[in-house]
Amino acid sequence: MDARKKIDRRDLLKILAGTAALAPLAGCKANILGSPVGINRLRPPGAVDEEDFTGRCIRCGRCIEVCPYRSIVPLDATDGVNAGTPLILAEKMPCYLCMECVVVCPTGALQKIELEDTRMGMAIINNETCLAQTDDTLCRTCYSVCPLRDIAIHLKEFKPQVDTSACTGCGVCVHACPIEDSNGVKPILIDPDFVPQGESS
C-alpha cells in the first residue's frame, strides 16, 4: 500500500514536471499546431496542400540533404507538429529550381512536378517602396535574376511586372532585392496564399 502511494507520488511529480516543462509553450499554441508557411516562408516545390503536408511528410530529410543550395531547412521543436518538416526561408536562401528535391521525396509530400509548374507562392511587388516603381532609378535586379526572366517577370516601361500565371514563387527575386525599409521589409515578397487570376499584373 505504502509502495503504491510512493509510486503514485512519483507519477504525480512526473506529471507536474511535464506540465511545468510545457508551460512555456502554452502561450504559443498557434505555433505548435499552426502552419509554419507564410510570407517568404515556403514549402519546397511540388508540396501537397498544407493541410495534408504534415501527414504525408515523414521527416526523412532527403529533400534537405539533396538540395545543392541548402535552401531547405528542417523546422525545430518550436514548430510543434511541423518539427522536422522542410521549409524554405526565401529571404535567406531561395529555391533555385533545380528540382532535385521532388525526385527524392519518398512519400509524395513533394509531387514530381516540372519546373514551370512549380507554385510555391507568388512574387508581389510593393509599388510604394520598389525603387523602379517610385523613382527614376533603373533598378531591375529582380528581373535580372529571375530563372524565368521574360516569362514570370518582365519589364514594362523599365518597371518589373510579375506575371501571375507563370511565377513559381521561388524567391530568387526576393533574395536578390537590395532594398528594405526601416522595418527590414523588402519591396518584393513571396505570398504562398496568393491565388493566381490567370492574367499578367
Ligand code: SF4
Ligand atoms: S528545387 Fe532544388 S534548389 Fe529548390 S529546394 Fe528543391 S533541391 Fe533546393
Ligand code: SF4
Ligand atoms: S523528402 Fe519528402 S518526406 Fe522526406 S522530409 Fe522532404 S518532404 Fe518530407
Ligand code: SF4
Ligand atoms: S518573379 Fe521571383 S519568385 Fe517569380 S519566378 Fe521570378 S524570381 Fe521566382
